[in-house]
Structures are given as structure tokens and as C-alpha cells.
Amino acid sequence: MNLRRAESRWFWCFAGPALVGFGAFNLWPMLYSLGLSFCRYEVVAPPQFIGWQNYAYLFGHDPSFWPSVRVTLVFTAVQVPLALGAALALALLLHQPVRGRGFWRAVYFLPSILPQAVFAVVFSFIFQADGGLLNQGLALAGIQGAAWTTSPTWALPVLILVSLWGFGYPMVIFLGGLQNVPRELYEAAHMDGAGAWARFRHITLPLISPVIFFNGVMGVIGALKVFDLAYAFSLAQGQMTPGGPARATLFYGLNLYQQAFGYFHMGLASALAWLLFAFILLLTVINFRLSRRWVHYGD
Amino acid sequence: MHRRPPLATVCLYAVLGVGACVMLAPLAWMLLTSLKTYPEILRHPPAWLPADPQWGNYHRVLAGFAYYRFFLNSVFVAVMVIAGTVLTCCPAAYAFAYYDVRHKELIFGALLSTLMLPAQVTVIPLFKAFAAIHWVNTYLPLIVPAWLGGNVFGIFLLRQFFRTIPRSFIEAARLDGASEWAILWRLVVPMSRPAVLTVVVFTFLWSWNDLFNPLVYLQNEELVTLPVGLLYFIARAEQLTGGSIGQVPWHLVMTLATVMVAPVIVLFAVVQRRFVEGVAATGVKG
Secondary structure: OOOHHHHHHHHHHHHHHHHHHHHHHHHHHHHHHHOOOOEOHHHHHHOOOOOHHEEEEEEEOOOOHHHHHHHHHHHHHHHHHHHHHHHHHHHHHHHOOOOOHHHHHHHHHHHHHHHHHHHHHHHHHOOOOOOHHHHHHHHOOOOOOHHHHOOOOHHHHHHHHHHHHHHHHHHHHHHHHHHOHHHHHHHHHHHHHOOHHHHHHHHHHHOHHHHHHHHHHHHHHHHHHHHHHHHHHHHHHOOOOOOOOOOOOOOOHHHHHHHHHHHHOHHHHHHHHHHHHHHHHHHHHHHHHHHHHHHOOOO | OOOHHHHHHHHHHHHHHHHHHHHHHHHHHHHHHHHOOOOHHHOOOOOOOOOOOOOOOHHHHHHHOOOOOHHHHHHHHHHHHHHHHHHHHHHHHHHHHHHOOOHHHHHHHHHHHHHHOHHHHHHEEEEEEEHHHHOOOOOOHHHHHHHOOOOHHHHHHHHHOOOOOOOOHHHHHOOOOOOHHHHHHHHHHHHHHHHHHHHHHHHHHHHHHHHHHHHHHOOHHHHOHHHHHHHHHHHHHHHOOOOOOOOOOOOOOHHHHHHHHHHHHHHHHHOHHHHHHHHHHHHHHH
């Protein structure tokens, strides 16, 4: 009994700082921002309760809310499947006996750990309408390139493309998953006359379904909170308010930042924060429900 | 296993090679541009290689425009964040790995759930609180969370590793009269050096690459870290370089971008395995 008491005392000593941090930097702000979301709070005056008005304004009148939702959902719906598809394809290639595997893995992985702000800036330069590397290359082929970064049509596709340079991260996770698939299974299936596709479909896919699920969940959350890339991209274009041209790259996180720290509509921005949180929570619950049908956790 | 037909082998390496070139092309173009003169970056068609590599661009950006200061700011913040992370995540991971306390798994689950919480959700109350205690415009909002176990991923990774250490080692040390604190720092942490290094590496990355938090909390220009400094530079480039409006001196912007990227690439080259294993570890237990 004394041992147990001592153990629990040590537990609170050792885990204490992390638990205090959890309370102070996660739990408390979460609850507090729920309260703020029902207030008018524009920094100069203390928060003032206004009921559901912030939410009503967002859904009914705010000119930037729905565009930001659209941009974010389009980005998520296009970027996540592309990135995961490329990551899985590359992981399958590298899982074969390949010479210099470590080298290839390093090359594909490296861009995913570099600052997104740098990628936004470098690609702004490459995609410049006038004198950018891409358009000069196209000109050599006799094609007149578009004004990629300043066109409302192209700006979002450009950002989707740029973000694909980060697919090395899920690729490495896939590789880890593939390594855990026992070789004997393939050999047994081969003996039974299963072709390459059948082996992929009935052995590889089910056995790596947990990593597919993990990458999917993390990919979607990552896509929903895009900020650095979009903000740096806007500033590299010299835009006065980020998210342009014509709100074409106004990501949800960018809109939230702009409401909170550009216009000091902190109450409204708190409502945005809670909607994002509720959406992620909902998505996670649905994901875990659905995952029971297709994710196989072996023991 | 089975032999691959030669044609498939050629295709495999062709795909890998072309893909690798595409992945590295933006970085190569960044580096090459950083060594050019202004007239060279305006040339149609582009000059691939700088006629005379302008290493002076680096001196100009770092010393001439005092950008070494932003570099040092970034280093300072990263070092403080890493120190706090190691000092508080190791004990927390030890506690969750070895002690039996009621509702331990529930507490740990709550802690882990914050990995899904975007920074944007908590930033407004935090900004309000930090402003109230006059921490805005200091490094404290960036550093203090790390000293309170802010790196939950680190706690998770360390706990996974600590658990693989046989309990008998720890029991033996306890019988020898070692204190829990000593067991943690003299036995468990040294045995877990790869995991600790992985956590250090990832903590460095997050701190070094982060744009959002410095942007929110740092307003004085002398205080900002490199990612914010890079954007400042683009916005102010005309004033700084005396060029005309709308003409961004991209060669100098790329110089700065290279300065930002270089430490990450060097670190990656030195401890590549730590990166790869750290990432793979997140997926396996996912």
C-alpha cells in the first residue's frame, strides 16, 4: 500500500508539468474559446455576451466564411487522395528490391520536412507569370503560360500542387507498414497462383489498412489546418490581405487568423475555431465508426 | 523471390530518377537563383547557372541587412524549446510507462487527443491570456508551453521506447537504492538515446519551421524568427535594396530561403535515420 502511494506520488511529480501544460494550453483555451464564441470581443472592450449572433452572422452574412469553407474542402478533397496515392505508389516501388533504397527514400522524404513558407516562396518565383521558370519553359514549347499565382482559377490548384511536395511523410509511414507484412504470406499466395494484383488486393491492402487509416486521418486534419503555406504564398504575391486573388486561397485557418489578428474580431474568430473543432471531432467519430468495416488490426 | 524482367527494372529506375529530379528541382532552382545577380534572374530565356556565383549575396543578406539576427533568434527559440521538451517529456513518458495509477490510460488518451487539435482553435484565449500578463512580444509564449510537456508526440514516442526496457533493470536499480529521478536520467534515458534524439530532431523541426506562432506573438521586428523574417524581407525588399516598386529581388529572397533550409538539410544528412524511424513509429502504433 505504501508502495502504491509512493508510486502515485511519483506519477504526479513526473507527469505533473505535462498535465499542467495540457490544462493551461489545451483544455482551458478550448473551453474559454467556447465562451468567447458567444461574445462580441474586439480587444479594446471586455467580452460582451451576444448569444448565437456570431454563428448566425457566419452562416448568414459573412462574405468570407463560405468561400473559406469551399477552398478548404476542395483542397482537402483533392490534395489528400493525390498525396496518399503518390505516397503509396512510391512506397510500393521502394519496398521492392531496389538498389540505393536509402538514397531514394531520403530524396523523396526530404522536402516534407522543410518549412512550408519556403516552398510557398520558391514556387511563387517559379510560377511567376512574367519570367517565371515554368512559363519560360512553356514558352520554349510555344505555349503561353497562365498568370498562375494571380489568377483566381489557378491559385488554388498551384497550392495543391506545391503541397504535394510533402508526400514523403506519409510515404515513410507506408513503408513502415509494408515492412510489417510477413513475407511468407506472399510466397504462400504465389504458390496458390495468385497474380500480382490479387496479392496486392487481398494481402497488402488489408494488412496495411491501419496505416492507410492513420495517414488518411492525419492527412485530412493537416489539410483542414493549412496556414503557413497559404499565408506565405499570399505575402509572396504582395497581397494586401492574405487569401487572394479574390478569396481563391482563403483557407479556413487563414480566414480565422485574419478575423482574429487582422480585424480583431476575436469573438467571431472563436466561433470559427469552435466550428473547426466540432467538424474535426465529428469527422474523427465518423472515421472511427467507418474504420471498423475496413481496417484490420492484427494482433 | 522472383526475378524482375529487365524492362521492368529499367522502368522502375526511370520512374524513380525522374521523380527524384522533380522533387529536388525547386530546391536546386532556389540554390542556383541565390547565387545570381539581379540582371541574371531577369534574363529570357533563363540562365541556368550563374555566370559568376555571387557568394556575396549571403554576406549581403546576413550582414548587410542584419538577417543574422533573425537566424540567431530562430536558434535561440529552438534551443530553449528543445531543452524544455527533453526536460519535461522524459519524466512524463517515464510516469506513463512505469507507474500504475487509476485512469492512467484515460489521462494519456486525453493528452494524445491534443495532437488532433489545430493551433488555431486555442490561439485566441492564449493570446488574450499572454497579453494580460505582458508576454506578447517576448519569446515566452513560444518557449513556456515546451517546458510544460507541450510536445505530446514526444511523450508518446518516448513512452513507447521506455516500455521496451525490461522492468527487471528498473527493479534492480530500485533495490540498489537509486532514486526514481536517478533511474530516469542515469538509466532509462541513456538506454533510450535513439528515441530521445528523434524527439530532439522533430522538436527542432517544428520550432524552426513554425510560421504561425511567431507571427501571432512577435510584433517587434528585431524579435522575429526566420520564417517571419523571410516574409518581412519580401514585403520590404524595395526599401531594403533600393529597387523599384513591384520588383522583388528574388535572388536575395532565395538566398534567405537557402539560409533557412540549410540547417534542416544538414541535420537530415547527419541523422537521417532518426527522422525516418520517428515518422515510421508514429504510423505503426497509430
